[in-house]
Structure formats: structure tokens, C-alpha cells
Amino acid sequence: MSTHSTLLFVLAAVAVIVVVRWVATHTGLPSAALLPLIGIAYALLPGPNLGLDPDLVLMVVLPPLLYSAALDSSLLDLRRNLRIVVSLSVVLVLLTGVLVGLGFHLFVAGATLAAGIAVGAAIAPPDPVAALAVGRRVNLPPKMITIIQGEGLLNDATALTMLSVAVAAAVGGKFSFPAAVAQFVLAAAGGVAVGAAVAWAKRLARPLTADPLLSNAISLATPFLAYLLGEALHVSGVLAVVVAGLIVGHQTPELGSGASRLQTGAVWRLVDFFLEGFVFLLIGQQLPEVVQGLRQYDTATIVVAVAVSVGVVLLLRPAWLMLTQSLPRSLHTRLGGVSEQDDTGEPGSARQAARADRNADRLTPREVVALSWSGTRGVISLAAIFTLPLTTDSGAPFPDRDLLLFCTFVVVLVTLVGQGLTFAPLVRRLGLRANKSDQARVRNEARSAAVEAALARLDAVAADEPDSAPAVDATRTQLLGRLKRYRGRLDLIQQSGSADVPTSPEYETALRVRRAAIDAQREELLRWRDAGRLPDEELRVLERELDHEELLLPKRASS
Template sequence: MSVETVLLLVLGAVGVTVVVHWVAERTGLPAAALLTLLGIAYAFLPGPNVELDPHLVLTLVLPPLLYSAALDSSLLAIRKNIRTVVSLSVLLVFATALLIGIGFSLFVAGATLAAGIALGAAVAPPDPVAALAVGRKVGLPPRLLTLIQGEGLLNDATALTILTVAVAAAQGEGFSTSAAVGQFVLSAAGGIAAGLVVAYAVRPLRRLRRDPLSSNAVSVATPFVAYLLAESVHVSGVLAVVVAGLVIGHNAPYWQNGETRLQTRAFWRLIDYLLEGIVFLLIGLQLPEVIENLGKYEVSTIVIAVSITIGVMLLLRPLWLLLTESMPAWMHSRLGGHVAEDDAPDLDGPPARLARHLEDRLSGREITVLSWAGTRGVISLAAIFTLPLTTDAGAPFPDRDLLLFCAFVGVLVTLVGQGLTFAPLVRRLGVRADAADEARLRNQARAAAVRAGLARLEALDDEQHTHLEDEAIDGLRAALRGRLERYDRRLSMLQFAEGGEVPTSPEYEAALRVRRAVLEAERQELLRWRDAGRLPDASLRILQRELDHQEGQLPTRGG
């Protein structure tokens, strides 16, 4: 394929991604499902197609996507829910791979346990991109978003490790549960260590990273360094990227300045936007290759294999959540429960701990939402495409074409079927965050920050060596007190919020409209100066950025 053809395909993918996101914003349909369906439609048109290179995806696409997601995650929130996250991202992945493997060995003619486990490992890890995009739009509670995000960050490492062991077994080396567990523990521990090494190796560069362009350069290199370091010592590169991203994302606010933070965040949002659009199109494009060699299988064999795959994927997840959430309190606290209170000192005895445990359990509606958030994605296809064409002995890899088809159908059913119905399900169940409570917390934090600023201003005013004029001190004090008064008024209004809705007043909305109208008038005047030749473009951009920052400080509808 020529360079010009590749360039045209990339430009076409970018154009389709832009259009699909525009349609998704106006229809409420998930962009991931629409992109996948368009990819399938294009795959059957005449013209060049793009075959998925699994190693290219795992090396060049997966690290930046995982790193960006980790930067946008909360290390504290994941730690708070670590047992439930581990239950979903490790134990459930093991169970899914094993059950599909057993199903294949028992009911699919000629299939082996190892080949079935390889398929199970590939389709076990949900890709949270589609679910998170919809979940944020419909206002899922923060805890559910954390569980979906935390599971998606950690489950790929589990799945890829199981896949490696299963492929080795399918090639004649035998399958050992103890060996598989040992390899997973070694791979996971090594990946965590590699991620920590990279995260703390970046810390000396914090002075360099105060420059936005240098920060972006270091940031784009970090996931690849973590991945390559881990893979070079044969441990989990995926886990190394995730750990590096979580640690750096947690510590970066201490040393990043505002301009660096804004530019880095915008940079990673663009990377996510483009890569996610391309990978979902890429999923659809693989259909012709997946169905190409299915003619050698009986229809009944294909139906049984697909039914086992889909059945385990869709049924095991809710059953697993129901099981872990219905465990006795003492067992739940050790295997899958919420840990924040268990880690606290025992000040109030077993009855209070039991009450907290019951409160921390997921409700039936939350379990339903979390079950339906298990959409699979490009990682499942990339993983299954890594299956070798032949074994070490030169024989064809057992049932490779059937495994590819089952994985593709599993991805398609969850990505399109669950993706299209996820938002209506969430709305129907009424599982959503308490917007008023979140707005109240934000305004309390804003007020606390302003009070800290006022206290620092008073301290500076009292210092003898300051050379600030009284007018400057008074102006800053008046501005801070004005903000504090606005936040206090907002908090007073939020005290009367009902049903989780954020209350507004005509005066509040009118004030926001006036402030935005004033900023827009200032922008238009600057443009008139530029168009009249009185203001250079370089100065225009500086002044526009100042106005953009002012607009960014205005509160949103959610307060």
C-alpha cells in the first residue's frame, strides 16, 4: 500500500470520526458503536482495506490510550475501591477465560481447553471507552465511573498474561494452573515496579516540564518508555503504563503550572479523540478477514462456539457481581468490598462496621448498570489476532479462524448491542449522581480556596518587606471577597436542593449571560482592531487567551 493511500485512509478516518461525533452529540447515540458499524460497511466496499496489525496496536495505540485514561483517573478513588476493582479486573477475567475454555473443550467438536482459554482471555477484558463516554454524559455516580475506569485500566494485563500461557499450552507445552498463576504474579509485580521506576524517574524533570511544550514532549514519551522498559524484561508493559500514569497524574498537580496543565490536558484529549475514532473504525474493517476461512466449519459448530462465547460474556458478569455483593460481611471485606472504612481504626465496633458495609454494597440497579458496562473493544481483537498461524511443530494453530470469528462477534455484540442500549438503560433505572451534592462540594472547596488566598494576602500585607501599594492590596482583597460572597450565596441556594437537581435562579443565570456577553464584546472589539491593522495577530492571540481563561473560570450549569 503506497504512502499516498495510507495518508488518504488516515484522513478519511479522521473525517469520519469528526462527522460521527457530531452526529452522536445531536442524537445521543454512542460514537463507538456508530464508528464500528461504519467500519463494517466500508469493509465490503471496493477499494483498499486496512488489516489489523496486533503488535502495532499493542505497542503504539494501547500505551497512549491507557496512559491518558490513567492520568484522568483518581489514584485515591481506585485505592478506595481496590478490592472491587481487583475482583473485576483479575478474578473475573480468570473466571471468564476458564469458563469459555471449559465450554469449548466440552461442547465444540475438536476444540482444546487451551485454545478455548486463549479465546476467553482475549474477550474477557471490557474496554471502558464507550461505557465511560456514555456514563459521563448521563451522569453516572462517581463510584460506578471509578469501578468501570479502574477495571478497564487493570484487566488488560491479566488477559494478556493468561493469553500468553494459553497459547504456549496450545502449542504443546501443556497447561498448568500453578504455572499460570505464578507467571501472572511475576508479570504483574514486575509491571508495577517498572511503572514506579518510570514515574519517579520523571520527577527530576519537573522543572523542565513547567514549560508546556517540554511537558507535552515528556508526556507523550512516558507511556512508551514504561511499556518498552517492562516488555524488555518480560513483565506486563500494560500494567507499567497504567501505574506510571496513575502516579504521575496524582503528583503532577503539585508541580505543574496552570498553562502546562491546560495544554497537556488539551493534548491528551486530542490524542484520545483521534486514536479512539481510528480503533473503532478498525474493528469494523476486520470483518472480511474474520469470516474468510469459516467455510471449513459446520454451521452447528460455529453456532455452539459463538453461543458459548456470548453466553459467558453476558451472563457471568452480572452473576459475579451478584455473588461478590451478596457475600457475608466478613468475606466481602476481604475479597471484594469497599475498603475505606475497613482501613480506619475500629472506634465503633462490629454493628457500625456492618452497617457501613451494607451501605457500601452496590444496589441491584447499580449491579445492572455495571453489568451492562462490559463492552469489549479493540484490545480483544488485537489479542486474538496475536494467535500464531502455526504451532512450534508446524501444524496449524487449533481452530484459529473459529476463535477469530467468536472474538469478533463478541466485540460486535457488546460494543453495538450494549453500547446502543446503555444510556437508555441508565436513564430507565435512574442511576445517576447527586448533582446538587457534587455542586455543593465544589463550592465549599472554592470558598475554602478563597479563604486561604485571603489569609495569605493578609500575611503578605503584614510583612514589612512587601512593596505592594495599599490600592493593590485593597483591590485583590475586594476581588477575593466578591468571589467568596458569590460562593456563599451559591451554597445557600444549594442547601435547598431537592431530588439531586442543581437549583438555579433567574438572577444567577442572568449574571452568567451578562458576563459571557461582555467577554464576547471584548473579543469582537479585538478582532476589529486586528482587521483594521491596529493589532498584530501575535498580540491578538495573547489577548484572546486572557479572555479564554476568564471564560473558563465561569461556573457551568452544574455549579
């Protein structure tokens, strides 16, 4: 493409992404499922098409997407659900790769075990973007969000390491199980160490993060630094990015300024929006390339290969979830390292917390069904399979490369479109939804505790600085007003006893009044600007103050 054509193509893609986002917002359909279909439709039209560069995806697209997801994850919640997350992101990925490999070796004519494991490794890791987008829209419980998010963070490292081992065996014709295990452990441990080191280095750069622009620059560079450093040391760059993101996200509330956090969060949301949109459009546009090499295969071989790939991906996940959840509770307890004796030896609240942690990975049947249908595959699977070399060390063509590309594309399309479009109706039918009342109660309890801490600090300030009495009294009056509102919300929630947050006419009226006051101030500032009494530069400063004040208001009265 010429520069002019490329620019037009990018602008058209941006327009499509924006329109699809609008459609998804108003219809409830996930944009991650709609965009590949549009990409396929475009690929079938005459004219230039955009090919998938696996190195570009793995080095430029994957690190920021993983890092952003890690920043939004909860390190504590992930640790609480670590057993099931590891079960899905490590054990299930490895099992999927091996079973697909065996299926190819046994049922696909001429296929080798190594080539089968290679495609199995590529299609094993779910891409949770579609499932998470739907889950948040239908108010999926936080525990389910954590599991889906945690699985998506860790499974890519497992799959890509497994893929490299399988490709080495297919290309060189040699495979050593102990060497493969050692390579996997070394890559994982090294990735964790590199990620922790990058997070530590970012913490040392704390003085720079007070400036929002510097904070954004450092934040955008961090995932690429972690990935490149991991790859340079021949460990898992993907895992390095994830670990760095989890640690930095956990430390973010205590680092930098409020302005830096607000701006950095906005930047990452925009990065996610465009990167995810482009990669899902890119998936559909690969159809011509993955189809063109199928002429050498008979229909039966193609059908069997696709059936093995899709069948293992769709059937193994629910089977694995049901198997792991059917283990005796005592086995889960021993695996968690906490015994019943520990339980009885702990005082009230600590004992309840320990019991909650032990049972965090226990899923209800409805949760098992929902998680079984959340395993959508995405661009990482395609990028991984496109990294397969064209030839082996002997100069022969890589075994069944075109067939492996096609199987991966079909799996991505079936799961991304089929499961993506049906996940929301399934979740609604199962009745899985977060308890909004509990969420609002926790928020208002935390707000009340924070205000009480501020009031206690004011007493200390007043004692140390007698001259500050007027300022302390004014601040105390403001805080007491907040505390009264928060406690009123708590009383209303506790009296309701419902899973939905009760509405309060007084609270909703107060929000409307506060928004009306902000709107009136903004309109008056614009009149001053239009009359030439207020320079645009000063308008932006004052408008930013109002924007921050408006941002503090809950989006809904139920908050």
C-alpha cells in the first residue's frame, strides 16, 4: 500500500471500530464478535488486504494489552483464586495442547505429534476480551471476572512456551521431555523475576510520576521494557509483562499524584480501545491467506483436523472444570495448605477469612457452566500459529503448516463469534450477577472509615497547630456532611435486605442538584469566554476543576 492508501485504510478502520462500539453499546452485542465478521466481509472484497505480522502482534500489540489488563486486576483477588486460575491457565493449556497433538497424530493422516502439539498450543489459551466485555455489561460477579481475567493474563506465557518447544521438536526432529520441563520452569521463573525487577525499577522512578506527562510516558514504556528484557534473557517476556503490571497496579494507589493516575487511566483505556479494535478486525482479514493453502488436502482430512481442534477446545474445558470441582473438599483444603485444625484455632474474623480463602476456588454448577463458555480465542492464537517456520532444519516444508493455520482460524472464529454472541444470554439465563447491594455497602463502609480517619487527623492537626482552628473547623464541617450521607446510604442498604441497591429520592435529588450547579458554572464560564472576559487558557483551567468535581459524583445514584 502507498502512504495515502495506508492512511485511508487506518481512518476507515477507526471509523468501523467507532461505529461497532456504538452498535455494541446500544444492542449489547460484543464488539469483539462483530469486528471479525466485518473483517471477513472486507477480506472477500477486491482490493488490498492487511496481513498479520506475528512479530508485530507479539512485540507491539500483546505487551500493552496484557499490561493494561494486569493494571486493572486485583493482586489480592488473584491470589485468593490462584488455584483455579493456575488450573486453567497452566494445567488446562498444557492438557489442551497435548490432547490436540495426540488427536492430530492419531486421526489426521500424515500429521506428526509435534505439529499437532504446536497447533494445540496456539489454540489453547483463551483471549478473555470478549468474555470480560460481556461479563461486565451483564454484571457478572467479581469472583468470575477475577478468574476469567487471571486466566487470560497467565495462559499466554504457558502456550507460547509450549509452542516454542513443539516447534523445536518439529523443526529439529528431537524432543526431550526433561529438557522441555526444565525450559518451561526456567522461562516461567525468569519471567516472574524480570517482571518483579521492572516493577521495582518503576517504583524507584516514583519522583518522576508526579508529572502526569512523565507518568504516562513511563507507564507506556513499562510493558515493552519488561517484554524485551525477558526475551533478551531468554525467559518469558509475556509473564514478565503480567507480573510487572500486577505489582505496579497493586502499588499505584500509593505512588504518584491523583492527576497522574487519572490521566494514565484515561490513556490506557484509549490504547485498549484501539488496539483491541484493530486486532479483531485483523482476525477476519486473514481468511484469504489461511484458505489459499488448503488445495493440497482432501476434504476428509480438513474436516477431521477441524473436528479435532474445535472438539478438544469446546469439550475439554467443561470436562476439566467439572473434574477439578468434583474433588473432595478436604483435598482442596490440603492443597491450599490450611487444615481444619487451623480453622478452629483462629479467632472469629480471622477464622472466617481463612474459610473464605479456602473456599474461594469452589465453583457452583452455574459458575462452571459460565466459565465453560467463556473460553473465547483471539488474535494471540493466530499470531502464535503464524510464527511457525516455513521449513524444517532439513529444508523440508514445515509439516501441515497450511492445515494448522486453517484449524486455528476456525477455532478462533467459532469461539469468538459463537461463544462471544451467546455468552450474555447464557449468563442471564443462569442468573449469575453481582450483588449490587453488597458492593454498595462495602463502598460506603470504606468511605465512612476514610472520613473518620480524616476527622481523627484533623484533631491531631488542631492540637499541634492552634492557629489552624478556622481551617480545621471548615474542613470538619465538610467531612461530617459526607459522613452523614454515607451512613444514611448504609442504613438504607441494610434496611432493604435486597440484592439490588435501594433508591433514595433524597439522595437522587441531591445528585441532580449538584450536577445542575456544575452545569450552571460551566455555562457561565462559557459566557465569559464568548464575551471576551475570560481567555481560553484560563477557561480550560477552571473547566478542568469542574470536570474533576463532576467526576467525583457517582454515575448512578446506587453508588
